[in-house]
């Protein structure tokens with residue numbers, strides 16, 4: 001479980017997060033929705049301890065991480081996999097080498113690495129791509145490789161930052177289905193940041209909306225249409241019930 005308590009963060013005197021309280025439960029798919037520039041990525045970066053808050057606390061499985069020394073942060077980060085909008089694959093490496101990279105860094109033996117890479121490619125439904133280079137793949141396939149790399153160490157938490165932004169609707173839905181599949185199959189806790197309401201409604205167990213630095217909506221996805229928040233309504237206007 002992840003608990004975020006009264007999280008505040010400003011940049012150059014400009015407040016971005018203004019008291020975020022949020023609990024992320026094991027096994028759920030939580031979608032964090034919000035307009036561009038509201039601090040969604042900043043929030044994720046606090047969970048990964050890439051940023052330190054000005055005020056507030058973050059607990060990962062009961063461990064308060066805002067003041068942890070570097071070596072302990074490294075331990076905590078092992079329980080996370082990250083999928084970014086741009087998968088940031090190394091163009092000079094094959095798909096296999098890209099996915100194997102974190103495993104090599106952790107000193108796994110070649111046989112074990114082969115097994116794990118094969119497994120993670122199966123999980124994201126990619127075949128016969130091990131020897132290809134990223135620029136030989138479509139956008140959707142590159143995204144899958146990014147997901148394969150994120151899950152190869154079996155993280156407890158999988159964080160997605162705008163996973164469907166920039167994809168066409170058909171490809172986006174394939175990635176949505178993949179996120180649902182991984183959450184079911186691997187019992188991974190998924191934290192998905194997006195401004196794509198369509199995608200949010202499809203994958204979320206629970207949805208929170210950040211607006212002006214605070215969480216203004218926190219709802220199970222089933223009751224989203226009953227919510228009165230004006231910003232949420234603006235988002236919902238763009239999709240059919």
Ligand SMILES: Nc1ncnc2c1ncn2[C@@H]1O[C@H](COP(=O)(O)OP(=O)(O)O)[C@@H](O)[C@H]1O
Pocket residue numbers: 011012016034035036037038039040041042043
């Ligand atoms: N490293 C940084 N230094 C200064 N300002 C930042 C930094 N990272 C983010 N910000 C600012 O914080 C605000 C929220 O950014 P971000 O979390 O990226 O928004 P989004 O909700 O679109 O992900 C923006 O105004 C952005 O300019």
Ligand SMILES: [Mg+2]
Pocket residue numbers: 040041042161162
């Ligand atoms: Mg962002």
